[in-house]
Amino acid sequence: xxxxxxxxxxxxxxxxxxxxxxxxxxxxxxxxxxxxxxxxxxxxxxxxxxxxxxxxxxxxxxxxxxxxxxxxxxxxxxxxxxxxxxxxxxxxxxxxxxxxxxxxxxxxxxxxxxxxxxxxxxxxxxxxxxxxxxxxxxxxxxxxxxxxxxxxxxxxxxxxxxxxxxxxxxxxxxxxxxxxxxxxxxxxxxxxxxxxxxxxxxxxxxxxxxxxxxxxxxxxxxxxxxxxxxxxxxxxxxxxxxxxxxxxxxxxxxxxxxxxxxxxxxxxxxxxxxxxxxxxxxxxxxxxxxxxxxxxxxxxxxxxxxxxxxxxxxxxxxxxxxxxxxxxxxxxxxxxxxxxxxxxxxxxxxxxxxxxxxxxxxxxxxxxxxxxxxxxxxxxxxxxxxxxxxxxxxxxxxxxxxxxxxxxxxxxxxxxxxxxxxxxxxxxxxxxxxxxxxxxxxxxxxxxxxxxxxxxxxxxxxxxxxxxxxxx
Amino acid sequence: xxxxxxxxxxxxxxxxxxxxxxxxxxxxxxxxxxxxxxxxxxxxxxxxxxxxxxxxxxxxxxxxxxxxx
Numbered sequence: 001x002x003x004x005x006x007x008x009x010x011x012x013x014x015x016x017x018x019x020x021x022x023x024x025x026x027x028x029x030x031x032x033x034x035x036x037x038x039x040x041x042x043x044x045x046x047x048x049x050x051x052x053x054x055x056x057x058x059x060x061x062x063x064x065x066x067x068x069x070x071x072x073x074x075x076x077x078x079x080x081x082x083x084x085x086x087x088x089x090x091x092x093x094x095x096x097x098x099x100x101x102x103x104x105x106x107x108x109x110x111x112x113x114x115x116x117x118x119x120x121x122x123x124x125x126x127x128x129x130x131x132x133x134x135x136x137x138x139x140x141x142x143x144x145x146x147x148x149x150x151x152x153x154x155x156x157x158x159x160x161x162x163x164x165x166x167x168x169x170x171x172x173x174x175x176x177x178x179x180x181x182x183x184x185x186x187x188x189x190x191x192x193x194x195x196x197x198x199x200x201x202x203x204x205x206x207x208x209x210x211x212x213x214x215x216x217x218x219x220x221x222x223x224x225x226x227x228x229x230x231x232x233x234x235x236x237x238x239x240x241x242x243x244x245x246x247x248x249x250x251x252x253x254x255x256x257x258x259x260x261x262x263x264x265x266x267x268x269x270x271x272x273x274x275x276x277x278x279x280x281x282x283x284x285x286x287x288x289x290x291x292x293x294x295x296x297x298x299x300x301x302x303x304x305x306x307x308x309x310x311x312x313x314x315x316x317x318x319x320x321x322x323x324x325x326x327x328x329x330x331x332x333x334x335x336x337x338x339x340x341x342x343x344x345x346x347x348x349x350x351x352x353x354x355x356x357x358x359x360x361x362x363x364x365x366x367x368x369x370x371x372x373x374x375x376x377x378x379x380x381x382x383x384x385x386x387x388x389x390x391x392x393x394x395x396x397x398x399x400x401x402x403x404x405x406x407x408x409x410x411x412x413x414x415x416x417x418x419x420x421x422x423x424x425x426x427x428x429x430x431x432x433x434x435x436x437x438x439x440x441x442x443x444x445x446x447x448x449x450x451x452x453x454x455x456x457x458x459x460x461x462x463x464x465x466x467x468x469x470x471x472x
Numbered sequence: 473x474x475x476x477x478x479x480x481x482x483x484x485x486x487x488x489x490x491x492x493x494x495x496x497x498x499x500x501x502x503x504x505x506x507x508x509x510x511x512x513x514x515x516x517x518x519x520x521x522x523x524x525x526x527x528x529x530x531x532x533x534x535x536x537x538x539x540x541x
């Protein structure tokens with residue numbers, strides 16, 4: 001192993017194989033990652049806190065364990081980072097907010113605990129939109145993350161730091177959360193993979209809630225395989241999360257590498273073509289990807305879904321009401337301590353009536369059933385993710401809007417698993433992508449389709465050129 | 473939304489915040505009301521005729537359990 005070897009380019013599986021073969025140490029891998037964080041983060045703002053001592057101690061422990069034959073699974077000795085809404089014992093967890101600056105949890109949330117028990121190395125806590133909703137904002141104690149492909153641009157949100165950290169090769173995988181698209185949007189804008197698992201697949205315990213019935217936890221990763229291996233560690237029933245599903249955990253990587261023969265894919269092209277703000281480059285990217293998937297053996301059929309505006313209205317009414325419920329006391333007493341955008345997006349929740357919310361819940365059932373009907377005769381749905389490449393950070397208006405430029409919220413409303421995969425780059429050089437939506441708890445099929453496309457399209461092999469001085 | 477409707481929405485918001493005791497920072501209020509207007513448009517879409525079978529009780533999954541002796 002040379003001192004200059006680009007260890008960040010090793011996949012989790014490749015790094016794991018070398019750790020087990022004794023040709024790489026977790027300490028070297030972790031020190032390399034810390035060097036990249038030190039070199040890159042001053043201009044990307046992905047990290048709110050770097051836990052260097054903890055990381056090196058975790059890495060040394062992993063080296064000792066692996067040397068003595070203790071193998072804790074696919075993330076053993078692998079560096080990762082957590083969106084700063086994941087509670088971490090003894091480590092400040094701020095939700096990127098002035099209101100939580102001094103919050104140091106006493107225990108890990110379930111996903112953080114599972115990663116620790118699996119021997120993963122925690123590098124630190126990542127930027128988010130405030131409370132996973134209010135951003136990008138410049139009136140917070142920390143600046144917003146920037147897009148590694150062009151630092152003048154947004155990295156997506158709300159898992160903005162997770163997207164920037166993975167795309168820049170600081171970590172191969174990072175945990176995010178997704179209430180209306182907050183894993184899939186940064187994945188699309190940063191040219192990486194993001195998985196919003198089925199509702200109930202990954203415990204939300206110890207992850208600060210935005211919307212109880214729409215929140216999902218999942219990974220943002222460099223490749224589909226990296227996402228699958230992360231899922232292997234964080235998934236599973238948690239009796240302490242009331243929404244956690246008591247279902248078996250599959251081998252998420254088992255079907256990676258299979259072709260798509262026999263799979264039936266639904267393509268709801270009319271769902272997104274012609275909507276306001278969609279980029280022709282994004283449409284062309286999805287069209288081309290669908291052609292690739294057909295060449296890989298899948299049968300593709302155009303289908304119709306209910307109008308996106310119905311999903312969006314249903315999701316936004318529920319999200320706004322639930323977010324207001326979570327923050328009610330502070331919004332009333334300390335409204336000025338929230339960022340401008342957070343406050344403006346949350347406060348309208350006070351105006352949602354009981355009848356509004358219950359009608360939205362009834363509509364949710366209808367919309368879920370409409371997607372479920374499509375998936376009775378198809379193995380997955382392939383559709384658009386973000387409608388256009390990331391916009392400039394300085395192009396955001398000063399005041400908030402509830403609308404986000406992506407087609408992600410439908411699958412928070414229905415709870416189906418949805419995988420974000422890159423489909424290439426716009427002429428501007430910024431990434432674009434799609435999403436693959438599967439049946440409940442059938443993440444292996446979604447990952448199989450994503451991996452097959454990734455292997456022929458090779459978009460994740462291209463990384464941003466970050467010409468920065470690296471220490472060590 | 474017409475100017476009159478927007479004014480009515482703002483009055484409704486003012487009455488609500490006065491009732492709950494929320495002090496809305498003056499420089500943020502216009503943005504909050506604009507989001508309320510957006511939300512009102514979305515809310516109109518969720519109020520539609522629906523079958524009686526469509527109701528949200530399926531959020532519970534109850535299993536029979538025995539009482540503790």
